[in-house]
Amino acid sequence: xxxxxxxxxxxxxxxxxxxxxxxxxxxxxxxxxxxxxxxxxxxxxxxxxxxxxxxxxxxxxxxxxxxxxxxxxxxxxxxxxxxxxxxxxxxxxxxxxxxxxxxxxxxxxxxxxxxxxxxxxxxxxxxxxxxxxxxxxxxxxxxxxxxxxxxxxxxxxxxxxxxxxxxxxxxxxxxxxxxxxxxxxxxxxxxxxxxxxxxxxxxxxxxxxxxxxxxxxxxxxxxxxxxxxxxxxxxxxxxxxxxxxxxxxxxxxxxxxxxxxxxxxxxxxxxxxxxxxxxxxxxxxxxxxxxxxxxxxxxxxxxxxxxxxxxxxxxxxxxxxxxxxxxxxxxxxxxxxxxxxxxxxxxxxxxxxxxxxxxxxxxxxxx
Amino acid sequence: xxxxxxxxxxxxxxxxxxxxxxxxxxxxxxxxxxxxxxxxxxxxxxxxxxxxxxxxxxxxxxxxxxxxxxxxxxxxxxxxxxxxxxxxxxxxxxxxxxxxxxxxxxxxxxxxxxxxxxxxxxxxxxxxxxxxxxxxxxxxxxxxxxxxxxxxxxxxxxxxxxxxxxxxxxxxxxxxxxxxxxxxxxxxxxxxxxxxxxxxxxxxxxxxxxxxxxxxxxxxxxxxxxxxxxxxxxxxxxxxxxxxxxxxxxxxxxxxxxxxxxxxxxxxxxxxxxxxxxxxxxxxxxxxxxxxxxxxxxxxxxxxxxxxxxxxxxxxxxxxxxxxxxxxxxxxxxxxxxxxxxxxxxxxxxxxxxxxxxxxxxxxxxx
Numbered sequence: 001x002x003x004x005x006x007x008x009x010x011x012x013x014x015x016x017x018x019x020x021x022x023x024x025x026x027x028x029x030x031x032x033x034x035x036x037x038x039x040x041x042x043x044x045x046x047x048x049x050x051x052x053x054x055x056x057x058x059x060x061x062x063x064x065x066x067x068x069x070x071x072x073x074x075x076x077x078x079x080x081x082x083x084x085x086x087x088x089x090x091x092x093x094x095x096x097x098x099x100x101x102x103x104x105x106x107x108x109x110x111x112x113x114x115x116x117x118x119x120x121x122x123x124x125x126x127x128x129x130x131x132x133x134x135x136x137x138x139x140x141x142x143x144x145x146x147x148x149x150x151x152x153x154x155x156x157x158x159x160x161x162x163x164x165x166x167x168x169x170x171x172x173x174x175x176x177x178x179x180x181x182x183x184x185x186x187x188x189x190x191x192x193x194x195x196x197x198x199x200x201x202x203x204x205x206x207x208x209x210x211x212x213x214x215x216x217x218x219x220x221x222x223x224x225x226x227x228x229x230x231x232x233x234x235x236x237x238x239x240x241x242x243x244x245x246x247x248x249x250x251x252x253x254x255x256x257x258x259x260x261x262x263x264x265x266x267x268x269x270x271x272x273x274x275x276x277x278x279x280x281x282x283x284x285x286x287x288x289x290x291x292x293x294x295x296x297x298x299x300x301x302x303x304x305x306x307x308x309x310x311x312x313x314x315x316x317x318x319x320x321x322x323x324x325x326x327x328x329x330x331x332x333x334x335x336x337x338x339x340x341x342x343x344x345x346x347x348x349x350x351x352x353x354x355x356x357x358x359x360x361x362x363x364x365x366x367x
Numbered sequence: 368x369x370x371x372x373x374x375x376x377x378x379x380x381x382x383x384x385x386x387x388x389x390x391x392x393x394x395x396x397x398x399x400x401x402x403x404x405x406x407x408x409x410x411x412x413x414x415x416x417x418x419x420x421x422x423x424x425x426x427x428x429x430x431x432x433x434x435x436x437x438x439x440x441x442x443x444x445x446x447x448x449x450x451x452x453x454x455x456x457x458x459x460x461x462x463x464x465x466x467x468x469x470x471x472x473x474x475x476x477x478x479x480x481x482x483x484x485x486x487x488x489x490x491x492x493x494x495x496x497x498x499x500x501x502x503x504x505x506x507x508x509x510x511x512x513x514x515x516x517x518x519x520x521x522x523x524x525x526x527x528x529x530x531x532x533x534x535x536x537x538x539x540x541x542x543x544x545x546x547x548x549x550x551x552x553x554x555x556x557x558x559x560x561x562x563x564x565x566x567x568x569x570x571x572x573x574x575x576x577x578x579x580x581x582x583x584x585x586x587x588x589x590x591x592x593x594x595x596x597x598x599x600x601x602x603x604x605x606x607x608x609x610x611x612x613x614x615x616x617x618x619x620x621x622x623x624x625x626x627x628x629x630x631x632x633x634x635x636x637x638x639x640x641x642x643x644x645x646x647x648x649x650x651x652x653x654x655x656x657x658x659x660x661x662x663x664x665x666x667x668x669x670x671x672x673x674x675x676x677x678x679x680x681x682x683x684x685x686x687x688x689x690x691x692x693x694x695x696x697x698x699x700x701x702x703x704x705x706x707x708x709x710x711x712x713x714x715x716x717x718x719x720x721x722x723x724x725x726x727x728x729x730x731x732x733x734x
Contacts, residue, residue: 089452089521096523124491127516127529128609149494154456156463162494163530242495 008227012146012234014166014241021146021170021234023226025219028059028173031134032067035105038169039130044071044105045095047118049078052110052136056176060109060134071107072098076117080266083117083152085161091121095129105130105168111137112144112271116159119150123165130168136176138188139272142195142229145170147237147250158258158266164242174222185215186308187272190253192225193303194279195232198252201345203228204303211306249347252339253279255357256313259324263316276309285357286340291350296341318358325354373397375594379513379601381533381608388513388537388601390593392586395426395540398501399434405536406497408470411438412462414485415476416445419503423543427476427501438474439465443484447633450484450519452528458488462496472497472535478504479511479638483526486517490532497535503543505555506639509562509596512537514604514617525625525633531609541589552582553675554639557620559592560670561646562599565619568712570595571670578673616714619706620646622724623680626691630683643676652724653707658717663708685725692721 010021022034035044044064048057053075064071074094076082095104106129108118115133122131133145151162177185192214196204206228207214213221233250240246257278261269283297301311313321325336335351342348373391389401402411411431415424420442431438441461443449462471473496475485482500489498500512518529544552556578563571573595574581580588600617607613624645628636650664668678680688692703702718709715 085452085456092521092528093523096521096527120491124487124528124530126527127518127531151494154459154463156460160463160493161459161491163491164494 007223010227010230010234012166013238014148017148017166017241019166019168019170021172021230023172023174023223023230025223026173026175027171028056028134028176029063031060031132031171032063032065032069034169034171035064035107035132036067036069039103039105039132041103041105041130042069043098043100043103044069044107045074045098045100046071046107046109047074047076047091047114047121048109049082049111049114050075051078052114055179056109056136060107064107069105076114078113080113080153080158083113083158085152085154087117088121088124088152091117092125095121095125100125100129102126102129105132107132107134109134109136111135111140115140115144116149116151116162119148119165119167120152120162123150123163128165131165133167133170135170135172137180138177138185139191140188141172141226142188142233143191145172146230146233147247148241158261172226174217174219174226177217177222182308183270185217187270187276189215189307190272190276190279190304190309192229193300193307194250194252194275195229197279197283197300197341197344198249198339198347199232199236199345200228201343203232204344208303211303215307245349248337248349249339251337252341252347253277253282255325255336255338256281256321259321260314262324263320264314273310276304276307277311277313280304280311281313282339283341285338286342288359289340289350291348292341292343296344299344300341318360321358322354325357374590377594377597377601379533380605381515384515384533384608386533386535386537388539388597390539390541390590390597392590393540393542394538395423395501395543396430398427398499398538399430399432399436401536401538402431402472402474402499403434403436406470406472406499408472408497409436410465410467410470411436411472411474412465412467413438413440413474413476414458414481414488415440415442416449416478416481417442418445419477419481422546423476423503427474431474436472443481445480447480447520447525450480450525452519452521454484455488455491455519458484459492462488462492467492467496469493469496472499474499474501476501476503478502478507482507482511483516483518483529486515486532486534487519487529490517490530495532498532500534500537502537502539504547505544505552506558507555508539508544508593509555509600510558512539513597513600514614515608525628539593541584541586541593544584544589549675550637552584554637554643556582556674557639557643557646557671557676559596560667560674561617561619561642562596564646564650564667564708564711565616565706565714566599566603566712567595568710570599571711575670578670582674612716615704615716616706618704619708619714620644620649622692622703622705623648623688626688627681629691630687631681640677643671643674644678644680647671647678648680649706650708652705653709655726656707656717658715659708659710663711666711667708685727688725689721692724 106122135145148166151159257274286292377388473489502512515533518526624641653659
């Protein structure tokens, strides 16, 4: 660890699949030596999208080269549509064409799309290549780069194909956030807030205190926020790597959020925005079901709004929501594991029928 | 366990991924209740090829139905070409179209092609569905159904895409072997012999004693042979699930065997036959390198021949073998982990350059 460069480390404890998340300022140029040290490879494939690759690719490539790693670059088109079996197949070909073996590192530089696609390819090519995640969006930093979930989309839905594959290293440079559009930044904030809401009241209160400093990307707010948020997720994943129980809590806001995305056909709305609406809705339902004290939803909604996030469900008819919920992959037979808040900082999974999640007389869902 | 029906059980000990292999005579009609008991699912997709599906499918479907499991059938064309991303995609669609969720069992009925394809789909759809293997060939019984390797082929080679995914149950009915062509039976014998050669001299000697009874499918030879062979593989996999060390020994005969398959473009030669040639070659090389005592190769070759297996390399030029070895996915940088015998019953991995594996003056490889 180069203490003067990387400022915080979060250790993800998963036995022999343990890895660390390194968080720093202006550290992209140091990643090569860490890759070399941890994986001991001399070959890599950098997977990225054009805007990110143009901006940060040369620094990363040079850093790999300086560490004695021969790297090639692979571009996927920007956007969710790149999480396809077609791009998976292209990337398989590119890696095999470059002579990849089981030591060849796959390095994902970009947001969630790049991380999920590259992660899935690394999980399945030669039954597993080492993968390094260099997330450049806030959402990818606090969500998709921690936990080992990888996935691609098929015609019937998002992330329906995937595998668990833990990265060997996650490298976060907070300076990459400066080029992120404000709306994308807010979307990432939704997951940060989620981590506080489901597991850590103190962190939630800390966010309430200084949300604007975080939004302005002040390092003294961003770095601890990333550290805390990743620690919460890492702790949950450590206790339940394969999503049999506790890890389900990370789906807070996602059941209805995902339904919103399906109904919108994933257009015009960011994942974090859909999750924000889903969380606001779930908190209100938690109160209505008598699970959370009055005021819980109000407190969550207030913070989400300050982050610039939407909190009202789009006005689709109730039956549209019900149908969208039924195709959600997390359903087990009939009931859905709905994540409810018991309070700010505490969540639990409640098995509910779709009709109980979206009750008949709820005006917001019927507008 | 229904003691009167299933005659032997091999426990594969992999912590929370442990499962058992049940071996019996005329037990296909009992599989439904075991699936229900172990997975607790009410839905299944039976994946099979036409000849096997026609012969045994109805018995398995009825058994699932009797156990309260709604099952559908999915046919893939017979043959290695079905281990493709195209069939993977078709099977994803069929499962999602049938409303699969994370409890839906994928049941592979057939040989290695069906097991590998269905296993890969189960490994990656919804990040993991439970899979039950019902191998109906000797090769699948002793090899591909134990160990959790799944895989499909891409243009650049066989099994280059895959994942580790342990089955929840392996169900073997030795009566299915009666419809197996003799050449296929011999090919399976190659892996049985391999297990003795690398790990168990007593088992090897037992095979030498009564190979013909085994070839005639006498239950008192077949059942213990399956039990012993699966136990050896299960023990190796238990000690090294992810193929970092010991498990490499299972590749005995496979480095050169795989090269033969590549050079033959996988035509006119069965996997077990290629492995038999590879093992004979590897045993001879082990002797020549002074690793194994004189007579080791002769003893192995004699048993392989009695099983009706080929033991001479096809006469491709040396440089063709070298090139084929270099695309083998198991290589680590330059050297290849070549599995050598130290004696009958004992093997070890030796890092060799392709040119050391196939030496220049070896007449057999240059004919």
